[in-house]
Amino acid sequence: MGKKLIIAIDGYSSCGKSTFARAIAGEMNYIYIDSGAMYRAVTLYCMRKGLIEEGYLNMDGIVSGLKDIHISFIYNPDISEYETFLNSENVEREIRGVDVSSHVSRISQIPEVRSRMVELQRQIGVFKGIVMDGRDIGTVVFPDADIKIFMTASVDIRAKRRYDELRQKNIKVDFDEIKNNIISRDIADENRDISPLRRADDAIVLDNTRMTVPEQMEWVRVIIGKKLHGS
DSSP, X not given: OOOOOEEEEEESTTSSHHHHHHHHHHHHTOEXXXXXXXHHXXXXXXXHTTOEETTEEOHHHXXXXXXXXXXXXXXXXXXXXXXXXXXXXXXXXXXXXXXXHHHHXXXXXXXXXXXXXXXXXXXXXXXXXXXXXXXXXXXXIOTTOSEEEEEEOOHHHXXXXXHHHXXXXXXOOOHHXXXXXXXXXXXXXXXXXXXXXXXXXXXXXXXXXXXXXXXHHHHHHHHHHHHHTTO
16 A cells, blocks of 8 residues: 555635545545535534524633534545535535625634644544645644645636535525625635634645646646655
8 A cells, every 4th residue: 555645725715625625535535524614514503503693602602512513524425525414414505505604714713613623633634645625734734744735716716616616506695795705704714813824835836716627636646646756
């Protein structure tokens, strides 16, 4: 068995990080971990428990509830993708909605939430052979990752991709609302006190504004090949 890698993919929201990471994991037979989905699942839990009301966060309730939150990723062979489960419930569709998106940045800034998620992510990555995408994978979760990629794309392109993704899932959305949400998330992610979004010094930048997924895969195969063969 050849050596296995930890591949960390960071970048701005709606850059296609998850699609890219899933494709890499599928091709290499690696485990795919969607770190963003973990924070979205926590956000959904808090919304359901009434811990987020009119912009107010019940911090005591959120922190104490972390022990009751269990997140797992289960492979669905019918769609050839991993789906997110919150306390044994498939919440993949619900966590992708605009309501969750509008609150997830604030929830992800809570130190206790981030600490717990990072702990779980590191446990999964102990034996390597994983691809993980998020905001701080290469800087905080796996600072010694074998390959670090930082993804970016224009705001309009990201909004269009997000809009198309949700419409394909028959979720009614407004393009301008999605675009404004992306802009707000960029600002929040870059300026948060805990693990702000930034490119790791040794990360390779991938601007996929004008790239298809197959073109991105051609690009990353070269990088992976060099790492696996020590060049």
